[in-house]
Amino acid sequence: MGKKAVRHILGLSGGKDSTALAILLHKEIPEMEYFFCDTHKELPETYEYLDRIKARLGIKIHYLSEKRGFDHWLVIHDGLLPSPQMRWCTVKMKIKPLEDFVGDDEAISYIGIRADENREGYISTKPNIKSVFPFKEKGLVKDDIIRLLEDSGIGLPDYYRWRSRSGCFFCFFQRKYEWVMLAQEHPDLFQKAVEYESNHADGRTYTWTDGESLLQLLERKDEIIAQHEKSMTKQKKAAPNQPLAEVLAEVLDEEDDSLPCLMCHL
Incomplete structure (x- = not known):
C-alpha cells in the first residue's frame, strides 16, 4: 500500500484574508480542501458570505463542528466567558474540529497572514499539520487582498459595514x-x-x-x-x-x- 498523499487544507473564517487566499489558490491547488469551523454562533452575514464564495469559486466547503457546542463548554468552564486571556472557545470550537478533520494525515495548512502583518498564534501545533503563508511568500499586502476580492466578484462580507472582523456574534474582541x-x-x-x-x-x-x-x-x-x-x-x-x-x-x-x-x- 503506497504512502497516503499529503492533504492541502485552507480554513475559511468568513473574513476577507482567508477568502482572498482561496481566490488566489483555488485554481493553483485543485485538490485543496476548504473548511469552516462552525460554532453555530456566527453572524447570518457570515453564512451568506460562505455561500457567495462557494458559488463564485465552485468549491465545496466542509463545515466542521465540535460535537458539544459553546453552551456545553461554558458549563465546563463554570460559566466563565472566554476572554483575550482565556480563549477556550478558539481551542475547543475552532482548533479541535480542525485537528479531528485532519486526524493523523500529513497536511499543509494555508494561512492568510499578509506580508504587511506581524502576527501569529492560535493555529494548530500538531506536528503533522504544517502551516504555510502564501501572502507573506508573495509579498501581498492589504491593497492586494482587496483587489483579489473585487476582481473575483466576491467583494467584502456585508458585516464590514459596521464590523471589521469575522467571528462569533458575541466575540470578546469586538470594539x-x-x-x-x-x-x-x-x-x-x-x-x-x-x-x-x-x-x-x-x-x-x-x-x-x-x-x-x-x-x-x-x-x-x-x-x-x-x-x-x-x-x-x-x-x-x-x-x-x-x-x-x-x-x-x-x-x-x-x-x-x-x-x-x-x-x-x-
Missing part, C-alpha cells in the same frame, strides 16, 4: 462601537449575548467587555456613536481615497488594535 451596532443590526443576537453575561445560578455576573456589562455599554450608545462618527470624519479627511470599509477598520483599530485569534478572524 464598543461594534457591540452597539450588533444591538442595532441583530437585536436578538445582542440579547443572547446579554443573557450569557448574567445567567448564572449562583448570581455571579461575567462581562464580555472589561469592566462594563453590555447593557451599561448600550446606555452610552449615543456617546459611542458620536465619538465613532467624529473619528470616521477625521480618518476620511486624512485618507480621502480610502474605501469606506478600510476607513472603518482603521478607526476601530485605533479604539482597540489587539490581535484576535487567527482561526476566527482571517
